[in-house]
Amino acid sequence: MLLCYYEKQYYLYGNEDQISKSYVGLYNFSQRKWIYERIELGDYNFLEGFTPTIVGNYFYHTLSGGVTECRNINDGKIVWRNEDPFGQYSVSGFIIVGDKMIVMDDGRRKLVAFNTATGNKLWEETSAGTNSYLSELNGVVYYGSSGDGRIHAVDIETGKHLWRLKSYDSYEDERYFYMRQCIVVPGENGKKGRVIVSSYSHGYCFEAAK
Secondary structure, three states: OEEEEEEEEEEOOOOOOEEEEEEEEEEEOOOOEEEEEEEEEEEOOOOOOOOOEEEOOEEEEEEOOOEEEEEEOOOOOEEEEEEOOOOOOOOOOEEEEOOEEEEEEOOOOEEEEEEOOOOOEEEEEEOOOOEOOOEEEOOEEEEEEOOOOEEEEEEOOOOOEEEEEEOOOOOOOHHHOEEEEEEEEOOOOOOOOEEEEEEOOOEEEEEOOO
């Protein structure tokens, strides 16, 4: 079975803004037929390169206009849906860790956690603008920011920052911004893991918070 999505882009007459719609479908390769096809995810919203995450019988996704959703994979129906008119979820994506959906909201500069079963907001923590993709290690989410030039470590249970580490590149150099990669490597023999990031001029390796 395959979960897939795509975009249809067009322009309204007399409107220079591009209108995008996203759809989702489920195909059964054994039976060679669609289980469901072209279920619309949202008008004026789109999925920007982030694959929905499948957990059991559910899948989770975000849309650009501040939408988070959980749907039943068997029929595509909504389990829960959140909409934030001031949110912007299309840059840094999201991760699922245990019973939490961690979403980077670049519109409000917040890192937000939702309960995967109910969609209820659990916590939100101040971020710093455009950020890298999210990575998790031992209950801590990591990301790099081009908003403040720091690497952030946030405790997943409490939503509180454990540290913010500044880039060693000069703030006056535009290359100091962190790129989209943020890779975590588990530690061995009781040692802490590593967090690997890259600015536009250097690669960095930091000791993990836990």
